[in-house]
Structures are given as structure tokens and as C-alpha cells.
Amino acid sequence: MPPADGTDHTAGSPPPLLRIVRGNPTDEEVAALVAVVAARGAAAAGVNRAADRRQRSGWADHARGVRGRHLPGPGAWRASAFPA
Structure with missing residues (x-):
């Protein structure tokens, strides 16, 4: 027996995303x-993801710790304290 709301999907399948109620x-x-409808949904999801992404401060940025190797030679001690 079909459900009272007029849908005829089985218990294992998800309900339809779109139902035509009038017209042909x-x-x-x-x-x-x-x-x-799919394009509007994707655009709304993209806006939400962009809003959730926060700007990382310079102190919390992990890329800040990545630097070049210190090579021995004249003035190498300056590079250890004052990276370019």
C-alpha cells in the first residue's frame, strides 16, 4: 500500500528530489x-564554504616556519638571525 502522502518510493530508496504536482x-x-536548482544549490554551498574559511594570521601560518637552508660561508651567521 502506498504511503498517505502520495509518494510511491520504496523504503530502501531516498525520496525524489523533485516532484511535479501540476501540468505536463x-x-x-x-x-x-x-x-x-542544482546550480543554485552549488552556488549557495560555495558561498557558505567561502564564508566559513577564515583568514589565518601571520603568526599561525605554518608556511612561515619553512625557510631555505643555511649554508656555511662568509656572513652565514647573519642569515641565521636575519633571514632575507
Whole structure:
């Protein structure tokens, strides 16, 4: 017996993402609607990810600790204290 809400999906499958309740759209119209809804959802997710990403301060940036090797030679002691 189908559920009371009119859907006919099985218990193992997820409910449909789109349901046409009125009219008789063509396959092309349904495809266009799905493309627009998917694009809007992807754009909204991208905005949320960009907003969640915070700017890392210079002190917390791990790349700050990466530097070139110190080579022995004249003035090498300066490079150990005053990197270029």
C-alpha cells in the first residue's frame, strides 16, 4: 500500500528530489529545472564554504616556519638571525 502522502518510493530508496504536482512538462523542461536548482544549490554551498574559511594570521601560518637552508660561508651567521 502506498504511503498517505502520495509518494510511491520504496523504503530502501531516498525520496525524489523533485516532484511535479501540476501540468505536463516535457523532458527538456524538467531537465532545465533540475539544472537550475542544482546550480543554485552549488552556488549557495560555495558561498557558505567561502564564508566559513577564515583568514589565518601571520603568526599561525605554518608556511612561515619553512625557510631555505643555511649554508656555511662568509656572513652565514647573519642569515641565521636575519633571514632575507
